[in-house]
Amino acid sequence: MLQCPKGFGVRQMLTLITGMVECLCFAGIVFGWASLVFILKTQGYFGSHCVNSTEIDGSQVLDCSGQDEQLSGVFTAASVMNNFLTLLTGFIFDRFGSFVVRLLGICLYISGTLMLAFSTPALSLLLFPALPLIAVSGRIFLITNIQVANLFGDHRSTIITVLSGSYHSSAVVFLIIKLLYESGIPIKASFLFMAACSIFHVLRTFFLLPRTLIPYPLPQNYTYGFSCGKSSKPEESVNDGTQKTTDQMETAEEEPAKPEKTFRECILSRFFFFCLIWFSVIELRIYLFIGTLNPALHLLTDEDSSLVSQFINAFAFTQLCAVLCSPWNGFIMDRLKRKYRDAGMKGQEAELNSTVVSLFLASFLALLFSISAAIPVLLLQYFTFAMQVLTRAFLQGTLAAFVSVAFPPCHFGKVYGLIVTLASAVSLLQYACFVVVESLLDGDPLYVNIAMAVLVLFSLIHPVSVFLHCRKLASQQTQQVSLEKIQQ
Template identity: 30%
Template structure:
């Protein structure tokens, strides 16, 4: 009976606390919403590079690298994104190469910088992390606004700072959400990553504003003002310091009795919580209350990751890196070789190329619409803000499988040289990209201590950088040849290898996280 009292007291106290701290829930939702808007407007707009390239080429950035005769003959032309200029002159390949190099250095550099920047977050907290990300963004935006065609080289440090600051801002916001006790934490993380992926729409707005006659500097100043507002809100140190303090009752994979199971068992007596929490069978000789007392399973889970080295060296994390690296290589090669690939499918029809490029870009911006589906998969059967790590891993296992399946179907569609079918490829790519990075963020948050989140996320970013570098020689090798078709065919079995990770996770859950009741197999013993 003492055990019944203890469990009942714990349940009532938690319910009372939730009722008296309703304002805390409001603060959490405001904080998550603010983080979402930050990611949507500031974090990843540099990755809408195609729209920025349009503006920079129109203004003549890096045009000085073109050969002398072309530079003289096109001085009065507005260079377009088509294969030829208005007078039929071919685009300057040196200019294209320079602009591609700006993006490559910015993307790869920001990914490589994230590990030391993530260490700053882990060591000094989210306040310093936000100040660092905001400073990088403001510096990059201000420098980009004052670049001119004669000072085109300034785009290199400007875009690198913008990309690094935006990626760091995403990690800071993910860490804030990770340290909050949220029932729908997976949904919140999915919205953050989807916002990061969809924030490229900002560059489309810049392009439209430029075509309407507005100077590109005005657009950069507007974004700079938004970044400044974000920096000012960082002064609300109490709000963020509360979010940055890890909740000792919500440490992943380090507790044996998730409170939400006990609460659920008291709210639904006699239920076994989907087979995870068995209950004592009825006994006519026992007290009626004892019949529904849940047995507390003692998960044989030690503190598996006491150090950063143990987390990074674990088979679970290495398997995640391999899974993510394969899929990241798949979609980055598709984006890098998109123009050559679509031109070959359209037989170099400029109108079709422009139409399909526009359709692809618009569909990618709709990735944020997939966030509710991601959140549902990651938060299935979560009944309390005190999350069950076993339930989280089961949800991630299913989502890993679905993501690998989407990428496999996407690779199959790309390998089939039918132009109309590629609309399906664009839709699948938009869904797959958002699932990929949202799942990686959620998995790291659910599986490893949040003290390591910045550095672990930084390590995944380093793998992404390596894969981005690998796809570049692949693109060069396939440009101007028929090898692109065969590379897309080879990517199909490579993508199928991504199913190894959810299979491994299945056996990890089965063998390592299987709940074991103390005592002999024929005796059920309660622990006080």
């Protein structure tokens, strides 16, 4: 392991920059599904589900609702497995550290990209394991990169949101593959190249990430990754002293030591329950929109394929903006945290208060996004795309930041994983909603979109709950100060 403290700043930046590249180019590519499904439909994947049907006027038309249903099932499987297996990866991450879980993620990523590369319309069923494998590996890359924020002390929330934004912006990768496909480059070549890029993940795993976990706060002279000389205590402090961030120093000075909550106490808490509701309903709204975007655009454009392609490209380009929007979320939290500290709040209390605004903004943006998606006006979809990006940027970054603040660091992977896993059960409803739209509503998602807008209102419970909890803590602190003055 490295024992070169003087080079630590350079290593920090290399870890952060390569982490952003990893999240931006590989981790969340499954969210660019709308671009990939355009290629798959063009090539005839699940084309056998298209049947001739007779209109009322006697004309013959090709009904491909069965094809849309199969492709929607592929995305549903990917999104559900992306969430469902996060609990397992979270346990592995907390128990064995970065090295083991990343090697697992790399294997899943290679398997998924190779399956996509060698899939054909005759082997359409390969899509069902391929997309989930890519989705799960992407979540692993995100989780192992979130810990990089521990290297940056008081800017921790900003780094978490930057990495989360990069994760969501990676949806643009499928757009690039779509544009290359339209230029004559087959998708097989694109996915073989993606599989070959696994060497990048391997190099980061061995040289720019610790084998275990990055602690918070960092010990003094903490080192990790590639070594210039062997250390007797890898990835630990050189001496017994510790160098804490401003938040941790204030917390240590002002708060008496408290026993950490057990994992069971964490998952039985009010914070966990309301956070689960908040995350589940907003993510269901996002996944349903992405999974049904292609057929919805066909309905709004009267089956104009060129216009559909134009809007899908616009949607994919807006996803790239997530990496620009997410840092503002982290900046808000870090700025509020410093403000509350200056007002006399203790470290953890200030951090918890700083998440309230971001939690509320995520719910508010999700509501605007849901209302916009429910209005069947084609040009309005540009605004819907923008709201969807902002919602995702605030949702994922705030979730990671809140879990890292509200629960003990030793349970981060498990708590984060359990929330995302349980949310996957709710995500299964997206397929049921798609079937209802196709079977009962003649392909018109208006009523389902209205129902989703109402459902998103329930996500406001969580920010209100955290706000009331913070108010209660402030009130107790005021009463304690008053009592101490009386006793004096």
